[in-house]
Amino acid sequence: MQQRELTVVLVTLFVIIYFGIANSAFYTTANIITIAQYIASFAVIGFGEVLILVLGEIDLSAGAVYLSSPWFMYFFWTSGMPIGWAIVASMACCAGIGMINGLITVWLNVSSLIVTLAVNYALFGIVLIESNDIQVDMPGQTGHFSIIFGVGAWSTILWAAGMMLVIWALLKRTRFGLHITATGGNPLAAAESGIRVRRVKVWCFIIISSASGLIGMLDAIRIGSVNPGSSGLDTVLPGIVAAVVGGTALTGGRGTIVGAALGAIFLGVLEDGFNLIGVNANWFYLAEGVMILVAMVANIQLRTVARKFRR
Amino acid sequence: MTEAESPLVEASPTRDATLAASDVVLETVGLTKRFGAVVALRGIDMHLRRGEVLGLVGDNGAGKSTLVKILCGFHPPDTGKIYVEGKEVSFRSVADARGLGIETVYQDLALVPQLTVAQNLFLNRELTMFGGVGWLSAGKMRKLAKSYLEDIKVEIPDIDAEAESLSGGQRQAIAVARATRQNAKILLLDEPLAAMGARESALIVDLVKDLSRNRGVSMIVIDHNYTHLFELCDRLNVIQQGHIAYDQQVKDTSVEELTNLMVSAYRRELAAGQQLLEQ
Numbered sequence: 001m002q003q004r005e006l007t008v009v010l011v012t013l014f015v016i017i018y019f020g021i022a023n024s025a026f027y028t029t030a031n032i033i034t035i036a037q038y039i040a041s042f043a044v045i046g047f048g049e050v051l052i053l054v055l056g057e058i059d060l061s062a063g064a065v066y067l068s069s070p071w072f073m074y075f076f077w078t079s080g081m082p083i084g085w086a087i088v089a090s091m092a093c094c095a096g097i098g099m100i101n102g103l104i105t106v107w108l109n110v111s112s113l114i115v116t117l118a119v120n121y122a123l124f125g126i127v128l129i130e131s132n133d134i135q136v137d138m139p140g141q142t143g144h145f146s147i148i149f150g151v152g153a154w155s156t157i158l159w160a161a162g163m164m165l166v167i168w169a170l171l172k173r174t175r176f177g178l179h180i181t182a183t184g185g186n187p188l189a190a191a192e193s194g195i196r197v198r199r200v201k202v203w204c205f206i207i208i209s210s211a212s213g214l215i216g217m218l219d220a221i222r223i224g225s226v227n228p229g230s231s232g233l234d235t236v237l238p239g240i241v242a243a244v245v246g247g248t249a250l251t252g253g254r255g256t257i258v259g260a261a262l263g264a265i266f267l268g269v270l271e272d273g274f275n276l277i278g279v280n281a282n283w284f285y286l287a288e289g290v291m292i293l294v295a296m297v298a299n300i301q302l303r304t305v306a307r308k309f310r311r
Numbered sequence: 312m313t314e315a316e317s318p319l320v321e322a323s324p325t326r327d328a329t330l331a332a333s334d335v336v337l338e339t340v341g342l343t344k345r346f347g348a349v350v351a352l353r354g355i356d357m358h359l360r361r362g363e364v365l366g367l368v369g370d371n372g373a374g375k376s377t378l379v380k381i382l383c384g385f386h387p388p389d390t391g392k393i394y395v396e397g398k399e400v401s402f403r404s405v406a407d408a409r410g411l412g413i414e415t416v417y418q419d420l421a422l423v424p425q426l427t428v429a430q431n432l433f434l435n436r437e438l439t440m441f442g443g444v445g446w447l448s449a450g451k452m453r454k455l456a457k458s459y460l461e462d463i464k465v466e467i468p469d470i471d472a473e474a475e476s477l478s479g480g481q482r483q484a485i486a487v488a489r490a491t492r493q494n495a496k497i498l499l500l501d502e503p504l505a506a507m508g509a510r511e512s513a514l515i516v517d518l519v520k521d522l523s524r525n526r527g528v529s530m531i532v533i534d535h536n537y538t539h540l541f542e543l544c545d546r547l548n549v550i551q552q553g554h555i556a557y558d559q560q561v562k563d564t565s566v567e568e569l570t571n572l573m574v575s576a577y578r579r580e581l582a583a584g585q586q587l588l589e590q
Contacts, residue, residue, distance in 0.1 A: 175437045175445035178430060185423040192420065193435040194406070253425040 045239025048208025056252025098209025
């Protein structure tokens, strides 16, 4: 484990110890399951964002994809598709959204920040229009199927762990991952060597959208219903925070999947802990904001100190 | 000027006598190029032999970079012919030129700072295993990278070091090594010794000499710095106003002679300009 990842571990341990002392219910299995469920979505969106950030891009639409994929699935299911196929069809829609993000970014030269923000709002709008702003119940609540796809207590976190392995291997062990780093680290050199940098980018947008859409459906099946009332930014930003607090650079070229997982654990513990110790709702966001700043500053400062010691 | 007065001039073995015409790897005949009203090249006849290091000298705007951009496939010439190993060729792209073994090495553009030495050496030519999934054979690439760098006598302390942590000279050496490892036979080097200390320069000079003498790699070097050119090159071509005005072995010329040549050309142009103004 590298030093920048170690910092997050230390800050997270500190927070865990604090919440444990503040409220004895923190260590119960039920609560740990709750934390794991928070972590899963932060982590999966975070893994996708690591790939995108390494490219030097950003994806603000992943939260909207997370929220709208259960709706796609619901619409397919109500139109008569079996649930398994509805999930596959919804995943294909999510992949398509990622492809649109990527293609507009690389071919029309629009900043990915703006493209994905626009797509974020457009998706929110589509869900509102199609749902008539009415909450619906999710299908797939019973049987073995449901245990695997979200309803099982550890289902979402296991899916997240599986995606972590796959995306980590993709980034660090395959040719494609090396090309992601090359594209983000020195786009000219990458293109000069014959890497198809645009294609690499489009694929990464497809990957983050597919992953976010899948975990979105699992969470919706777990909760049992979806309501169309939020725009997705509150969902995607924790993913980006998880990636960056974990040590991924916003400037491109550098990213760590393990760091994003640790960042997601940090955020999950924070979210759950504040709820558990009953922080006044008005104070919640202030406390969360301050803790994120503390983690980030500690990360950078400790890195500087470590560098001095090494010399 | 004698050798003693210019210690940087290292005599290179005479090639003219020993090399046959078939050893010309690159030849151009009557290359011209204009950009709108500006005539950049007025008919370049030049040649490059196997294992030769040719320096291009010339003021800004003389046509050096246009010539190099034509040779690396970036610009097509308006007229004239290019021969690679005796065969007439026409490049439509940088990739075409690269396919024929002609590669440009840029110091800062070439490497990805966040990738290791080995990863940079194999960039987009990675070795993989398990069929189509693209799983990297990292160990094999490290081993090959190490032995290749040893072969060409480039000393890099750590093959797993990120390019970012290397010195400018080491990065330049890696960029050159990558091009030659990927079978480049003709390298175009743009100011390869720019912004380097003595030790760094020595690393690149040794590499250039080793590749040209022992591996038959031919190189064209553009540099404004005569000292650098005399250190690196076997032969010099001076480009003035879009054609080759002077062609001489390094051992038969001197920094002084070149300077005089450039200054007198400058004075001629100045005088011509004044005459024009007076008319």
